[in-house]
Amino acid sequence: MEYKDYYAILGVDKNASEEDIKKAYRKLAMQYHPDRNPDDKASEEKFKEINEAYQVLSDPEKRARYDQLGSAYHTWQNRGGPGDFNWSQWATGAPGGVRVEVGNLDDLFGGAGGFSDFFRTIFGGGLGGAQGVNMEDLFRQAGGSQGRGRQRSAPPRRYEQPVTISLAEAYQGTTRSFDVDGRRLEVKIPAGARTGTKVRVPGAIRDASGQTHDLYLRVEVADDPRFKRKGHNLHTTVPVDLYTAVLGGEVTVPTPAGSLVLTIPPGTQPGQTFRLRGRGMPHLKDPSRRGDLLAKIQVQLPRNLTPKQKELFRQLAEMG
Structure with missing residues (x-):
């Protein structure tokens, strides 16, 4: 399998922190998400590649193994890791033990020293001879029985x-x-x-x-730029013009299921919050129960007033 540079796929440095990796993944996942790129095969493949990279780099154990094995990682992974390695493809019967011919297996595991490094990574020891190695101890570690290569489930x-x-x-x-x-x-x-x-x-x-x-x-x-999720509740900001805030009226409030109309009373203040019960997130174990949606009013002041509007505001100020 072709070597994949997961760091390059996510656009991060090899010393990137877990948070940096998560941020890069979220950004790319949103960019190439199939819902945003319908019928785009290239984006679909890119999305799969991004997820594959994140699956490895977001897991500290898998990331460490990937960094250690390099181009041999996918060979190790496809064989299921140390517990699932298919010894039967390499073993040959021999009295007194099981031998593995390793003359050209370094190429399979990523170049010079790759095969030896692969086994050291899994079993913590060297290989011994250059032409073959007695696998009795290795089989025992891998789940074999009595040195005969019979692998336990x-x-x-x-x-x-x-x-x-x-x-x-x-x-x-x-x-x-x-x-x-x-x-x-x-x-x-x-x-x-x-x-x-x-x-x-x-x-x-x-x-x-x-x-x-x-x-x-x-x-x-x-x-979602419209909402902040806190527990089962959602928080959102609703822009309201000055006249509606002063006189009262109807405003449109976003929800994850679509918009609804909220009637606010006269004299609504900037920052005043209205609680819409049951319009928040459902409980995972009981979707019939939902949190609340809290809509915070953001009063928008008028710009570029006409002379007449300015005069009316002056009159209001004098009356107040």
């Missing part, structure tokens, strides 16, 4: 995949489609999901041995 692994959704999707619930091992999976993300919510897809991943593993979607809710 490894425990199920946990796979995670980041997925970005909008606040409106988190409000209503949504679905995402994934192609896994030639199968098309439709996964429902429940209403009320927030950044960090994990959605389990049982048995979605099948490894080379036929064992199945669960897939967890790790939700990232993109920022």
Whole structure:
């Protein structure tokens, strides 16, 4: 598999912090999100690549392994890590143990020293001879039995995949489609999901041995410039002209489900907040319960007054 520079894909330095990586991922995920680029195959592939890079670099353990293995990382990953390595492709029967021919395997694992580094990374030791190595101890560490290379069934692994959704999707619930091992999976993300919510897809991943593993979607809710989410409540700012604030009237308030009309009383003050009950985010475990939407009034003063308007304001000032 071709080596992928995940740092370059996200546009960050190799010494980037977790926060820098998260910010870069969110920016790119929003830019190339399929909902923003319908029927754009190039953007769809870019979005998948961005998610693949973030899945590795956002996980400290995977990132450390990626940094250590370099171009050998995908070979190691495709074999399922140390617990799922398919020894049978390399083992040859031999009395007294199992031998592995390593004459040209360095090329497979990324150049000079790659194969040796690969095993040191997994087993913490060297390889010994140049032409072959007794694998008895290595099989024991990898789950073998009595040095004969019989591999015990490894425990199920946990796979995670980041997925970005909008606040409106988190409000209503949504679905995402994934192609896994030639199968098309439709996964429902429940209403009320927030950044960090994990959605389990049982048995979605099948490894080379036929064992199945669960897939967890790790939700990232993109920022919405109209709202601030605090718990189950949403906060928004509503611009109101001076005349409506003074005289009272109707104003339009945004919600994740669409706009609604709010009637404000005469003399509404700048910064005054109106609570719209049940218009906030649904509770993840009970979507029938919702938080509130708090609408803060932002009074907009008139600009470029006519002489007559200025005179009227002077008269009001004298009367007040």
